Amino acid sequence: MQTPISLRACVRLFLLFLCLSAHAAHALEARLQPLTRASSRQVYMVTLIPPPEGVAINRMHSWQVRLSNAEGKPVEKATFRIDGGMPQHNHGLPTRPQVTQNRGHGIYLLEGMRFNMPGWWELTLHIESEKQKDRVNFQILIDLPPAPGAAPAQAGQHSGMNMPGGK
Numbered sequence: 001m002q003t004p005i006s007l008r009a010c011v012r013l014f015l016l017f018l019c020l021s022a023h024a025a026h027a028l029e030a031r032l033q034p035l036t037r038a039s040s041r042q043v044y045m046v047t048l049i050p051p052p053e054g055v056a057i058n059r060m061h062s063w064q065v066r067l068s069n070a071e072g073k074p075v076e077k078a079t080f081r082i083d084g085g086m087p088q089h090n091h092g093l094p095t096r097p098q099v100t101q102n103r104g105h106g107i108y109l110l111e112g113m114r115f116n117m118p119g120w121w122e123l124t125l126h127i128e129s130e131k132q133k134d135r136v137n138f139q140i141l142i143d144l145p146p147a148p149g150a151a152p153a154q155a156g157q158h159s160g161m162n163m164p165g166g167k
């Protein structure tokens with residue numbers, strides 16, 4: 001009875017493959033899922049859209065921000081100030097990300113995003129439009145290895161960064 005055994009092995013291999021690919025797809029989806037949050041006074045709904053190519057350590061990325069009001073209507077003429085950092089490491093962002101483009105329909109281009117080490121990052125968007133000011137905090141887990149060719153992040157190497165609240 002050679003055939004049933006090899007058939008069973010084949011089915012097992014196939015199931016394993018399905019399982020692995022489902023797992024990989026799930027991980028990718030979790031990473032690329034839109035991050036949507038209400039601002040602290042519920043003035044805005046804010047979605048962070050990661051770069052389509054994914055996020056790699058020590059690479060500059062452009063993200064997008066989708067901004068709407070509490071009723072879900074796109075907010076067209078907003079200005080942003082971005083800060084953040086790693087609360088667990090007590091340091092700020094290695095770059096100064098800025099919204100550089102209003103793409104219309106409540107979509108804004110956020111350039112200059114870079115994470116120089118894995119871990120928990122906090123990103124705060126201070127948003128202002130039509131005299132409505134509010135802020136929103138995002139927690140972003142970066143758990144990826146350094147990009148090929150990028151300088152590896154060194155533990156404890158925190159000099160030269162913007163401290164939260166600093167100039």
Ligand SMILES: [Cu+2]
Pocket residue numbers: 086089091117119
């Ligand atoms: Cu850090």
